[in-house]
Amino acid sequence: MTKLQHIVPSGIVAGVALWVTWVSFTQQPAEAFLFPRLIASVFAVLALWTFGKAVLGKSRVGAGLSIEMMRNIAPGLIVMVIYVFWAAKGLGFYTASAIAFFILLSVYDPAPNGEARTWIRRAIITIGFVAVMYGLFALVLNVFTPKELLFN
Amino acid sequence: MEFIYHFGDVFQPLSLALLFVGTIGGLILGATPGLSPTMAVALLIPFTFRLEPAQGLILLGAAYTSTVAGGAVSAILLKIPGAPANIATTLDGHTMAKQGRGAEALQLSFLSSAVGGIFGVLLLIFLTPVLAKWALAFGPSHLFWLAILGVTIIGSLDSSSVVKGLLSGCIGMWLATIGFDDIMGAQRFIFHSSLSGGINIIPALIGLFAIPQVLTMFAKGRIPSGTEVIKVQKHPLRKAVKEVSRRTRALGIGTAVGSIIGLIPGVGGQIAGLVAYDQSKKFSPERDKFGKGHSEGLIAAESANNAMVGPSLVPLLTLSVPGSPTAAVLLGGLLIHGIFPGTDLFDNHPEVAWTFINSMLLGQILMCVFGLYIAGLAAKVAQVPQSVMAAVVLGLAVFGSYSVQNSMGDVYVMATLGIMMFFLERFGFAAAPLVLGLILGPIAEANFIQGSMIANATSGSFSYFFGGTLNLVLIAIVLASIAYSVWMELQNRHVTTKEDAMQ
Numbered sequence: 001m002t003k004l005q006h007i008v009p010s011g012i013v014a015g016v017a018l019w020v021t022w023v024s025f026t027q028q029p030a031e032a033f034l035f036p037r038l039i040a041s042v043f044a045v046l047a048l049w050t051f052g053k054a055v056l057g058k059s060r061v062g063a064g065l066s067i068e069m070m071r072n073i074a075p076g077l078i079v080m081v082i083y084v085f086w087a088a089k090g091l092g093f094y095t096a097s098a099i100a101f102f103i104l105l106s107v108y109d110p111a112p113n114g115e116a117r118t119w120i121r122r123a124i125i126t127i128g129f130v131a132v133m134y135g136l137f138a139l140v141l142n143v144f145t146p147k148e149l150l151f152n
Numbered sequence: 153m154e155f156i157y158h159f160g161d162v163f164q165p166l167s168l169a170l171l172f173v174g175t176i177g178g179l180i181l182g183a184t185p186g187l188s189p190t191m192a193v194a195l196l197i198p199f200t201f202r203l204e205p206a207q208g209l210i211l212l213g214a215a216y217t218s219t220v221a222g223g224a225v226s227a228i229l230l231k232i233p234g235a236p237a238n239i240a241t242t243l244d245g246h247t248m249a250k251q252g253r254g255a256e257a258l259q260l261s262f263l264s265s266a267v268g269g270i271f272g273v274l275l276l277i278f279l280t281p282v283l284a285k286w287a288l289a290f291g292p293s294h295l296f297w298l299a300i301l302g303v304t305i306i307g308s309l310d311s312s313s314v315v316k317g318l319l320s321g322c323i324g325m326w327l328a329t330i331g332f333d334d335i336m337g338a339q340r341f342i343f344h345s346s347l348s349g350g351i352n353i354i355p356a357l358i359g360l361f362a363i364p365q366v367l368t369m370f371a372k373g374r375i376p377s378g379t380e381v382i383k384v385q386k387h388p389l390r391k392a393v394k395e396v397s398r399r400t401r402a403l404g405i406g407t408a409v410g411s412i413i414g415l416i417p418g419v420g421g422q423i424a425g426l427v428a429y430d431q432s433k434k435f436s437p438e439r440d441k442f443g444k445g446h447s448e449g450l451i452a453a454e455s456a457n458n459a460m461v462g463p464s465l466v467p468l469l470t471l472s473v474p475g476s477p478t479a480a481v482l483l484g485g486l487l488i489h490g491i492f493p494g495t496d497l498f499d500n501h502p503e504v505a506w507t508f509i510n511s512m513l514l515g516q517i518l519m520c521v522f523g524l525y526i527a528g529l530a531a532k533v534a535q536v537p538q539s540v541m542a543a544v545v546l547g548l549a550v551f552g553s554y555s556v557q558n559s560m561g562d563v564y565v566m567a568t569l570g571i572m573m574f575f576l577e578r579f580g581f582a583a584a585p586l587v588l589g590l591i592l593g594p595i596a597e598a599n600f601i602q603g604s605m606i607a608n609a610t611s612g613s614f615s616y617f618f619g620g621t622l623n624l625v626l627i628a629i630v631l632a633s634i635a636y637s638v639w640m641e642l643q644n645r646h647v648t649t650k651e652d653a654m655q
Contacts, residue, residue, distance in 0.1 A: 046319040
């Protein structure tokens with residue numbers, strides 16, 4: 001794992017720690033920030049220690065990220081982000097879930113894409129999944145999800 | 153002997169049905185590589201909201217028990233441990249399966265799991281009330297130090313880097329302060345409208361444990377599972393019972409090691425299984441057979457990882473200090489029902505505490521019975537492609553998080569924390585101390601504020617928080633756990649440097 005790979009995350013954590021410390025010690029009322037100040041002090045010290053170790057090239061723990069791994073994750077992560085942060089509310093839970101589920105299966109399923117049987121199997125699994133989710137959450141647990149295209 | 157009075161509650165139809173569902177579901181989930189017991193329990197929490205607290209805990213407890221045992225199925229038949237606790241099981245279990253003794257291995261595994269598990273739960277039954285009474289002596293300063301102890305002990309012992317483990321705990325404690333302050337009503341760190349009500353524990357738990365596993369499955373790309381289930385031939389059960397009763401040394405070592413390790417917060421089932429396997433090998437006159445399909449290795453490993461389950465709940469139920477990441481999730485399950493572990497649990501909700509504990513005792517037997525019959529099915533489920541598993545877990549995480557408060561904010565928090573945790577884990581940070589910080593943070597803060605008020609009116613903050621035998625003992629344990637972990641880390645580094653030099 002490269003030195004830069006350690007520096008970036010530990011730098012972000014150190015940045016967050018410094019922001020938390022700054023907010024804790026500057027915001028009022030002071031009584032409300034008594035405990036955050038305690039936590040922030042330890043948080044900042046540990047984060048700066050970790051960042052310092054990363055900069056000096058002494059960080060060793062962690063498997064890191066390879067380009068191949070990021071390439072594999074990217075499509076799934078993009079689908080996940082669109083599904084969670086937009087589609088679930090915009091299209092409705094069940095419609096968005098069905099689309100996201102089907103896309104994820106299509107992207108990651110090792111079965112050959114050229115065969116019609118593969119696509120039929122994926123469609124059946126998707127329908128089965130959404131049906132189980134609907135049964136569990138809408139019918140058993142009475143969870144009212146945002147308004148949607150296919151189910152109400 | 154109070155537990156006997158509440159034993160009947162487990163046999164109420166709904167409770168019994170939940171115990172069955174939790175056990176069978178847990179066995180199947182446990183057998184599925186990539187689905188850890190902690191994640192399984194976290195995903196189940198939303199299903200307990202509409203249940204009575206005792207019934208909800210029965211479902212979670214049964215799932216906890218049987219996911220650990222279910223992990224042995226894929227360890228034996230696929231050579232893929234269902235959970236880290238089953239790593240030692242693969243050593244002899246899979247070799248036995250390859251030798252055509254798969255059924256025997258599965259029978260030995262479930263029988264020894266049941267023996268270890270029952271002993272562990274008995275320990276839980278007899279130790280918990282004693283420690284809960286002792287917890288009465290705890291004031292705000294002690295409870296503050298206990299919460300800190302819970303975070304530091306898991307942060308230091310359960311992480312590959314002590315500093316990063318403690319840092320993860322700090323991140324969790326900071327996340328717990330987001331929202332409105334309880335006393336002054338002041339806004340703290342609310343940088344997005346989704347955070348105005350603070351971070352709800354359940355979506356956070358789901359995100360922190362489920363999303364990193366989803367992304368890990370994505371990281372493998374479009375690869376076929378490539379694993380074949382070894383066919384299982386019939387084996388008479390009585391022969392397996394005879395074999396387990398003949399291997400009392402391995403069973404005893406496994407059960408004792410698992411029970412002791414379970415009582416130490418932060419030390420997980422993975423270590424229990426490996427230590428028991430190693431100790432059993434050392435004491436065995438047939439140590440040459442270990443790793444070649446010897447029943448002793450399998451019995452020691454499986455009895456240890458299930459013996460750990462009960463004792464890991466002792467510090468949780470008495471002192472609010474979870475003994476394992478899964479116990480931390482169970483603590484979240486208790487808190488959402490408004491129940492606090494310790495004296496509150498045993499004095500004000502004894503029916504909840506004892507029904508839960510009794511269900512775990514019965515769950516061990518059910519796990520053994522069902523395990524023997526559905527092992528084949530569980531192994532088939534373990535072959536489900538990772539793409540399907542990842543999509544199913546993502547869907548469950550989204551629906552489960554939303555169902556907590558019917559809020560999209562919770563879904564955003566779940567996904568954000570989960571994605572962040574995946575990347576942090578790749579660089580040596582750990583989810584368990586972060587979760588502990590998130591759960592124990594509010595307990596630490598409430599007692600810190602209460603203690604500060606008492607201190608201001610009496611002896612002053614320093615002598616209140618740092619004076620008294622109990623405070624000093626707790627501080628000493630906090631420091632000792634950190635010092636021990638730092639020492640272990642330095643030892644490992646020393647060994648690595650030496651090996652590097654030799655090369």
